[in-house]
Amino acid sequence: MMKKPLAWLQLSVLVAAMTVAAVHSFPLTDKDLESEENMWNLYERWRAVYTVSRDLAEKKSKFEVFKANARYIHEFNKKKDVTYKLGLNKFSDMTSDEFTAKYTGALPEADDDVVDSFNILSTQPLVHGGEDAPLAWDWRDHGAVTRVKDQGKCGSCWAFSVIGSVEGINAIRTGNLLTLSEQQVLDCSSAGDCNGGVTFDAFDLIIQNGTTLDQNGSPPYYPAYVARKEQCRFDPNKPPVIKIDGKHRGNKADEQALKLGVLTQPVSVRIKSNSLEFHHYHEGVFDGPCGPQFDHAVVVVGYGETQDGVHYWIVKNSWNESWGERGYIRMLRDIEDKGGMCGIATYPMYPDMNPPAATFAAYH
Structure with a gap:
């Protein structure tokens, strides 16, 4: 098998690094929220980064959820009296209930109310x-x-x-x-x-x-x-x-x-x-x-x-x-x-x- 050129490998590493960086910090600006067109562009960029693959029939409804979440995140991050920041992530087109149903899963124990005296x-x-x-x-x-x-x-x-x-x-x-x-x-x-x-x-x-x-x-x-x-x-x-x-x-x-x-x-x-x-x-x-x-x-x-x-x-x-x-x-x-x-x-x-x-x- 022919070895891939060093330049190609270096480019692959760079692209991978850029992708990871993008995932960890997805930008969100005032301009992104100015119009419906800009919001659609933001949504498409987000879908590309997080490799979302869903039925196109539900894309519109997912976009509405994404749009509401993006606006909330942006307004939250403008607050001066908070100790943390929010960000767009791979869950940003999901409602809280939809998210919880798929990504959590801790069930109560039969004896949850029992106080363990173990020190x-x-x-x-x-x-x-x-x-x-x-x-x-x-x-x-x-x-x-x-x-x-x-x-x-x-x-x-x-x-x-x-x-x-x-x-x-x-x-x-x-x-x-x-x-x-x-x-x-x-x-x-x-x-x-x-x-x-x-x-x-x-x-x-x-x-x-x-x-x-x-x-x-x-x-x-x-x-x-x-x-x-x-x-x-x-x-x-x-x-x-x-x-x-x-x-x-x-x-x-x-x-x-x-x-x-x-x-x-x-x-x-x-x-x-x-x-x-x-x-x-x-x-x-x-x-x-x-x-x-x-x-x-x-x-x-x-x-x-x-x-x-x-x-x-x-x-x-x-x-x-x-x-x-x-x-x-x-x-x-x-x-x-x-x-x-x-x-x-x-x-x-x-x-x-x-x-x-x-x-x-x-x-x-």
């Missing part, structure tokens, strides 16, 4: 605790967080939240960051499907049978994620098989306890995400509004503080790197509501893994 400090060896806790902590800086992934049009956020927290504790305990398989959890767990799932119940699969590398792992094992539930193809006799030793809920509605928990490991949480602002979050510290009910599962991987003293959580989402701050959202921390912003501190969930020879202290 993260009672069993986990924290190097920092209480007033000695650092002002900021980010597990991405300590080799315990994999790349941002994409759940696609499948209500499987529950599987991504579970796997994200298991990837974290496994890396902390073993010193080896592995990219594990959401598809295997989706296929093999009875906790849910693309219509939603119960996050806490999904940990049972990894306790009992284990999980393994996804198709992007090295070497690949479980088939790649396809955003639909398929027949379980997991072979527990084919290594590597990663298991956890247990699971527990953290203190309910306690941001200080969540902070100390995040110092121990990435934490699976459920949040209220059904708001136009959350769906179109682009950058900054998100301070609401949130949705009316818990509908989405994510992973808290750290916390921090801005230069002007605004406290925030660092949250890994599963909507691709094109959303938010390259797939992450910073959410306001230490608020009056005990449940935290969008309920983030209400249902913290931790996978347990007994440490091998390496100690937790090595990662702090």
Whole structure:
């Protein structure tokens, strides 16, 4: 096969880089909103960037939704008293209800109202605790967080939240960051499907049978994620098989306890995400509004503080790197509501893994 010229390869890399940059920051100006023609031009540019492929019969109705969202985003970003910005993204021609039906999926637990008395400090060896806790902590800086992934049009956020927290504790305990398989959890767990799932119940699969590398792992094992539930193809006799030793809920509605928990490991949480602002979050510290009910599962991987003293959580989402701050959202921390912003501190969930020879202290 003839090798492609170096110039062609350089051009391909440049185009790819420009495409990524465009996805992360899609421009929106006053001129785009001046006329119907300009709005159509904006919509066509947006469709080209996000490779939207839909029946042309619904294009007009989708355009009307896009137009309303674009105008709202533009007016919101003119406000001077907000701590975050919105942006056009791949969800911008969807209503909030349509979006929630396709891209969230956290279902309530049967015993949601049970208060777990488990104290993260009672069993986990924290190097920092209480007033000695650092002002900021980010597990991405300590080799315990994999790349941002994409759940696609499948209500499987529950599987991504579970796997994200298991990837974290496994890396902390073993010193080896592995990219594990959401598809295997989706296929093999009875906790849910693309219509939603119960996050806490999904940990049972990894306790009992284990999980393994996804198709992007090295070497690949479980088939790649396809955003639909398929027949379980997991072979527990084919290594590597990663298991956890247990699971527990953290203190309910306690941001200080969540902070100390995040110092121990990435934490699976459920949040209220059904708001136009959350769906179109682009950058900054998100301070609401949130949705009316818990509908989405994510992973808290750290916390921090801005230069002007605004406290925030660092949250890994599963909507691709094109959303938010390259797939992450910073959410306001230490608020009056005990449940935290969008309920983030209400249902913290931790996978347990007994440490091998390496100690937790090595990662702090």
